[in-house]
Amino acid sequence: MTDTAVLRQRAPEQPPEPAPPRRARHVPAGLLRTARPRQWVKNVLVVAAPAAAGELFSAPALGRLALVFVLFTACAAAVYLVNDARDAEADRAHPVKRHRPVAAGQVPVPLAYAVGGVLGVLAPVLAARLCPPAVAALLTAYLAMQLAYCVSLKHVLVVDLAVVTTGFLMRAMIGGLALGIPLSRWFLITTGFGALFMVAAKRYSEAVQMADKEGATRALLTEYTTGYLRFVWQLAAGVAVLGYCLWAMEEGGVPHTSVLPWRQLSMVAFVLAVLRYAVFADRGTAGEPEDVVLRDRPLALIGVVWLAMYGLAVANW
Numbered sequence: 633m634t635d636t637a638v639l640r641q642r643a644p645e646q647p648p649e650p651a652p653p654r655r656a657r658h659v660p661a662g663l664l665r666t667a668r669p670r671q672w673v674k675n676v677l678v679v680a681a682p683a684a685a686g687e688l689f690s691a692p693a694l695g696r697l698a699l700v701f702v703l704f705t706a707c708a709a710a711v712y713l714v715n716d717a718r719d720a721e722a723d724r725a726h727p728v729k730r731h732r733p734v735a736a737g738q739v740p741v742p743l744a745y746a747v748g749g750v751l752g753v754l755a756p757v758l759a760a761r762l763c764p765p766a767v768a769a770l771l772t773a774y775l776a777m778q779l780a781y782c783v784s785l786k787h788v789l790v791v792d793l794a795v796v797t798t799g800f801l802m803r804a805m806i807g808g809l810a811l812g813i814p815l816s817r818w819f820l821i822t823t824g825f826g827a828l829f830m831v832a833a834k835r836y837s838e839a840v841q842m843a844d845k846e847g848a849t850r851a852l853l854t855e856y857t858t859g860y861l862r863f864v865w866q867l868a869a870g871v872a873v874l875g876y877c878l879w880a881m882e883e884g885g886v887p888h889t890s891v892l893p894w895r896q897l898s899m900v901a902f903v904l905a906v907l908r909y910a911v912f913a914d915r916g917t918a919g920e921p922e923d924v925v926l927r928d929r930p931l932a933l934i935g936v937v938w939l940a941m942y943g944l945a946v947a948n949w
Contacts, residue, residue, distance in 0.1 A: 659740075662733030663747055666716050667709035673922050674803060675704045677823075681808030684819055686946040693811055699762060700810045704803060706755040707771050711778040713748030717741045718782055752779075766809040774802050789855055793831055793864065800827035818879030825872040829906070830921045832865035833913035840916030865913055869906050876902050894945035901938035908934060 678700050682688045688697075716723065716734040723735035733739040752775050760768035777785075781795045804823045808815045839853045839861055880899045908931045912918040925931055 658738055659743070662738035663713070663744075666713050666733050666739060666744060668712050670920075670922075671708065671712075672705050674800070675701050675708065677800065677803035678704060678807040678810075680804040680823065681813055681815060681819065682811055683942075683946070684816070685808070685813045687811060687813060696763070696810050697807055700759075700767060700806055703755045703759050703763075703767075703771060704774075704806060706751045707775050707778075710748040710750075710752035710755070710775065711782065713744045713751070714779060715782040717744035717748065763810055764812065767806060770802055770806050770809060774799065793828065793835070796831045797824060797828040800824075800831070816879065818875050818882065821875035822872050822879060825868045825875060829865050829868035829872055829913075830909070830918070832861055832868055833909070833918040834920070836861035836865055836913060837916045837918045865910075869910060873903055873906055891949060892944075894941045894949070898938055898941035898945060901934055901941055905931065905934045905938060 679688060679697055682693060682697060687693055713734075716732055716739075719729075720734045720741050723729035723732055726735075729735060734741060734744050756768050756771045756775070759771050777795055778799065781792070785795050786792045801820070801824045804827075805815060805820070807813075835853065835856065836858060839856060839858050842853065877899050880895050880902075908928070909918065909924060912924050912928070918924055925935060
């Protein structure tokens, strides 16, 4: 009895409660993880249109593009925060997503909503004050579309593919809008269908890898067949290649002063890059586009060669 009494007296004196302060210290890191820093590389697409027009390398242009990159990143982070807060309960039942900071309890759901809301309001407001009106309008449209995707559109067949693809296309457009550069129709076609190719290839890979694992991936994949997703990425790859070739040959009959017709020669590298990426799509191993490109040395080398040819074409060397 005496030992029991002593234990009862000591129990309140040793509560294992240093966890809340530690969790509080980890909240900023959790917010950063929820904002998906690895995905920010996609926002480098904001330089696509200025680079295509040869108007990238000037101090004013680089400053404006850096600002647009930050604003688009803030909008994307806002969407990720709201999405994870909304899906917290479902994510806790997922074998991988349960480790996300919001689902794991590292970031409180109300805080994720609050930070996402602040970023979602602040970015378009700053864009309206510091950039052309079209930039603020596009950021607002991106936020509205992505939030609608989080709420319902991600459960609608085909529309979900279109929304994700449009997000990539908006990234590629916003740099041109920020600098007042007219956007070529071939640029938009190539970028749009190139994005659809990678999005559909990723979904196809998920469907192949998770075919025998019910509940381990997004529910909508059960509505798609692998045959349909294969058709989509093959169609998109074909249109992207056709659009790029038409762009490259658009000035085929115009005399050039460069050493070689780099614009036309870049078609070879572009087609090889698509064919190489399609190898991983066909195997069902085309996950995140940035992972595919960075992990495959031949594909990365082809990309460097294409960039060199494209740069020489723009510089007219």
